[in-house]
Amino acid sequence: MVKIRATAAEAPFPPDEPEAEPTETLPLSQRAMRRRPAEYLDALNPEQRDAVESLDGPLLVLAGAGTGKTRVLTTRIAHILSLGLARPGEILAVTFTNKAAREMKLRVSQLIGGVVEGMPWLGTFHAIGVKVLRRHAELVGLKPSFTILDTDDQIRLIKQLLAAENIDEKRWPARMLAAMIDGWKNRGLVPKRVPDGESFAFASGKARDLYALYQRRLKELNAADFGDLLLENLRLFQEHPDVLEKYQQRFRYMLVDEYQDTNVAQYLWLRLLAQGSDNVCCVGDDDQSIYGWRGAEVDNILRFETDFPGAKIIRLERNYRSTGHILGAASGLIAHNQGRLGKTLHTTGADGDKVEVAGCWDDEEEARVIGEDIEQLQRQGHTLNEVAILVRASFQMRAFEDRFITLGLDYRVIGGPRFYERQEIRDATAYFEVTLNPANDLKFERIVNTPRRGLGEATLKSLHQLARARGVPLTQAARLIVETEELKPKARKSLADLIGAFDRWRALIDGMSHTELAELILDESGYTAMWQADRSPQAQSKLENLKELIRFMDEFDTLAGFMEHVSLVMDAATEEGTDRVNLMTLHSAKGLEFDTVFLPGWDEGLLPHQRSLDETGRSGLEEERRLAHVGLTRARKRAKITFAQNRRNHGMWQTALPSRFIDELPVDHVEVAEDKGMRGYGPSRFDTAENVFASGFYDTPGWQRAQRNRQQGATPSAPRRDPLTIEGTLVAASTAAGAGLDIGTRIFHQKFGYGRVAQVDGNKLTVDFEKAGRKMVVDSFVERV
DNA sequence: AACTAATACTTTTTT
DNA sequence: AGTATTAGTT
Numbered sequence: 042m043v044k045i046r047a048t049a050a051e052a053p054f055p056p057d058e059p060e061a062e063p064t065e066t067l068p069l070s071q072r073a074m075r076r077r078p079a080e081y082l083d084a085l086n087p088e089q090r091d092a093v094e095s096l097d098g099p100l101l102v103l104a105g106a107g108t109g110k111t112r113v114l115t116t117r118i119a120h121i122l123s124l125g126l127a128r129p130g131e132i133l134a135v136t137f138t139n140k141a142a143r144e145m146k147l148r149v150s151q152l153i154g155g156v157v158e159g160m161p162w163l164g165t166f167h168a169i170g171v172k173v174l175r176r177h178a179e180l181v182g183l184k185p186s187f188t189i190l191d192t193d194d195q196i197r198l199i200k201q202l203l204a205a206e207n208i209d210e211k212r213w214p215a216r217m218l219a220a221m222i223d224g225w226k227n228r229g230l231v232p233k234r235v236p237d238g239e240s241f242a243f244a245s246g247k248a249r250d251l252y253a254l255y256q257r258r259l260k261e262l263n264a265a266d267f268g269d270l271l272l273e274n275l276r277l278f279q280e281h282p283d284v285l286e287k288y289q290q291r292f293r294y295m296l297v298d299e300y301q302d303t304n305v306a307q308y309l310w311l312r313l314l315a316q317g318s319d320n321v322c323c324v325g326d327d328d329q330s331i332y333g334w335r336g337a338e339v340d341n342i343l344r345f346e347t348d349f350p351g352a353k354i355i356r357l358e359r360n361y362r363s364t365g366h367i368l369g370a371a372s373g374l375i376a377h378n379q380g381r382l383g384k385t386l387h388t389t390g391a392d393g394d395k396v397e398v399a400g401c402w403d404d405e406e407e408a409r410v411i412g413e414d415i416e417q418l419q420r421q422g423h424t425l426n427e428v429a430i431l432v433r434a435s436f437q438m439r440a441f442e443d444r445f446i447t448l449g450l451d452y453r454v455i456g457g458p459r460f461y462e463r464q465e466i467r468d469a470t471a472y473f474e475v476t477l478n479p480a481n482d483l484k485f486e487r488i489v490n491t492p493r494r495g496l497g498e499a500t501l502k503s504l505h506q507l508a509r510a511r512g513v514p515l516t517q518a519a520r521l522i523v524e525t526e527e528l529k530p531k532a533r534k535s536l537a538d539l540i541g542a543f544d545r546w547r548a549l550i551d552g553m554s555h556t557e558l559a560e561l562i563l564d565e566s567g568y569t570a571m572w573q574a575d576r577s578p579q580a581q582s583k584l585e586n587l588k589e590l591i592r593f594m595d596e597f598d599t600l601a602g603f604m605e606h607v608s609l610v611m612d613a614a615t616e617e618g619t620d621r622v623n624l625m626t627l628h629s630a631k632g633l634e635f636d637t638v639f640l641p642g643w644d645e646g647l648l649p650h651q652r653s654l655d656e657t658g659r660s661g662l663e664e665e666r667r668l669a670h671v672g673l674t675r676a677r678k679r680a681k682i683t684f685a686q687n688r689r690n691h692g693m694w695q696t697a698l699p700s701r702f703i704d705e706l707p708v709d710h711v712e713v714a715e716d717k718g719m720r721g722y723g724p725s726r727f728d729t730a731e732n733v734f735a736s737g738f739y740d741t742p743g744w745q746r747a748q749r750n751r752q753q754g755a756t757p758s759a760p761r762r763d764p765l766t767i768e769g770t771l772v773a774a775s776t777a778a779g780a781g782l783d784i785g786t787r788i789f790h791q792k793f794g795y796g797r798v799a800q801v802d803g804n805k806l807t808v809d810f811e812k813a814g815r816k817m818v819v820d821s822f823v824e825r826v
Numbered sequence: 827a828a829c830t831a832a833t834a835c836t837t838t839t840t841t
Numbered sequence: 842a843g844t845a846t847t848a849g850t851t
């Protein structure tokens with residue numbers, strides 16, 4: 042495993058080679074170049090070489106699957122460095138995934154000779170976004186130490202907003218608003234730029250205001266969500282031209298991987314930077330654009346020439362990966378798409394085996410058949426690492442896992458439930474985060490009552506109320522409230538202990554190693570004990586995961602460094618070494634290749650996924666087809682497509698038709714296995730497949746319920762008891778009255794009733810209540826009467 | 827506040 | 842089918 046620097050210091054080119062010519066001050070890279078002629082260029086074909094050597098001005102490289110895209114990118118970087126045209130810190134190289142970034146780093150340093158530790162600006166859009174943002178945080182209303190929210194936090198925050206705005210969360214789910222905000226951020230839209238029509242799609246037009254409110258809360262919490270990492274960056278560049286200029290000057294060369302996956306915000310960001318030097322090289326393949334649902338704009342790649350005038354376009358069409366039949370099948374399939382830039386992949390290699398197509402009775406048989414095939418391959422001496430099963434949706438994996446377990450076949454799931462997204466990991470990191478940053482309300486809320494400490498809904502509500510009235514973080518509010526008798530003794534003690542524990546841990550940050558501290562925290566908080574006491578089967582593995590987390594932390598220098606990594610890099614390194622079958626979704630397969638690829642689940646409704654068809658119609662269908670194309674082109678030597686006639690979806694059996702994509706495969710490259718006396722699949726099926734478009738969604742109970750709700754919303758319903766409005770007025774009244782609560786003032790308290798102020802100590806009041814007697818309370822909770 | 831029972835929702839893909 | 846959230850009960 043690679044040792045990761047916690048704080049990637051912006052290393053200048055590390056002078057780790059012996060000084061050969063001490064009198065000269067040439068960049069090291071240039072000296073290296075002198076000794077070692079550019080033999081790396083000889084390994085390229087003419088188009089690739091052209092792409093590497095066309096250094097001036099904008100360049101679009103259309104790189105089909107398996108045409109050496111990564112090689113071009115890495116060699117290009119190496120070339121720039123070798124010629125001494127830029128130092129590592131002057132090259133911006135963005136990728137889409139952390140995996141791609143890792144690989145690129147590795148391969149560049151191999152080319153250069155293992156000396157480039159610092160390519161500080163090679164990373165994902167998000168990682169680079171954070172880096173820029175941390176330096177100029179104040180300019181966008183954040184502190185440099187801002188935290189990055191994960192999806193859980195985001196939802197929790199939005200739920201609170203909806204509650205405060207008195208919006209029925211049943212009718213307008215928080216996740217829905219979260220998705221909308223995400224979409225806007227992907228498109229580079231700040232709240233005031235959100236179109237009216239879209240604002241009306243949520244809570245009768247409140248969407249825009251809620252978005253604005255959400256952004257304000259984020260600033261208050263000193264936090265940014267994933268979308269902000271780009272959007273705020275964009276805002277920074279737009280509102281502060283001087284800052285932008287610095288970066289424009291810095292980046293003399295820019296490279297973008299997977300350009301077809303960039304969204305509008307990323308595109309705008311890039312274009313701003315490219316105004317400095319137009320040495321932009323974008324590499325992509327419109328036929329592999331599979332993230333449209335996430336805001337990726339294929340248009341970005343289709344429009345490149347207009348966006349960057351004078352752009353050069355180079356097509357890489359020589360495929361070095363797949364055999365003739367596989368390539369033929371994939372090309373024939375993707376040719377059914379309209380609106381593509383058009384590439385014709387060809388290979389000089391052998392034809393190889395045809396693509397196999399087989400039908401199965403159900404998903405269990407599918408798993409059985411593929412399992413048998415894999416065992417067969419294994420007997421023939423193939424390694425399992427070179428075998429992959431690529432599914433459309435993750436629920437398909439289950440049948441395979443079950444089967445492989447009974448067969449005793451080793452497998453690994455790639456991109457499955459991510460390590461850092463597991464409950465226990467999130468809980469643990471929440472503890473660490475609050476220790477580092479007590480103002481992180483969302484993380485604090487996550488763990489106040491985990492493990493159970495008797496700090497439930499009621500306590501939390503009081504805390505919130507006070508925090509809001511005071512405008513302080515929850516932990517601060519907790520500090521205040523435990524001084525009073527606001528809470529029941531049990532809760533008060535418990536909360537005081539928790540706050541005390543965090544203070545204690547915080548004091549230890551510099552005193553001990555961060556891994557020790559982490560263990561201490563998990564121990565003293567009772568979190569480990571909670572799982573140890575848990576007798577459920579998964580408790581054991583959760584404990585293992587926690588251990589793994591600590592082990593992983595050891596790779597970082599500090600706790601803070603580790604936390605930065607956690608929020609950004611949501612993937613743990615997949616263990617290599619053992620021989621295992623690879624199981625993953627088509628999406629996470631992009632960029633990988635295997636000798637043998639199994640493609641199960643080519644059913645109508647699953648591979649052209651129903652939802653995709655429903656939501657985005659033809660463009661959705663085309664994206665699904667690209668997905669199928671990506672799947673096929675992962676295979677070097679063997680590809681086998683299967684479909685199941687019956688699939689159990691939500692406990693219900695459903696009959697499925699073979700995917701229309703199967704029909705679209707050119708017959709010359711396909712071999713149909715007619716083994717099990719199965720009803721063949723004929724062209725007549727296509728007609729029925731079309732009907733799937735119009736399939737019955739509108740008579741489901743869900744839709745009818747939605748209709749009913751809508752009607753209810755129109756009719757003014759009887760005013761219901763409304764705790765939050767009460768809270769609102771109460772807060773308003775108390776803050777207004779707060780200053781003038783002198784001794785003797787008659788007040789009202791929600792819990793204790795009427796009373797008179799007996800003593801004032803800052804914001805703490807001692808009150809003689811008519812019923813409850815003498816109590817200490819916080820002034821925010823009382824109302825002057 | 828914590829436990830139990832009932833109900834809703836899931837299953838596309840992810841930085 | 843299974844999980845997650847919620848309502849109701851103690």
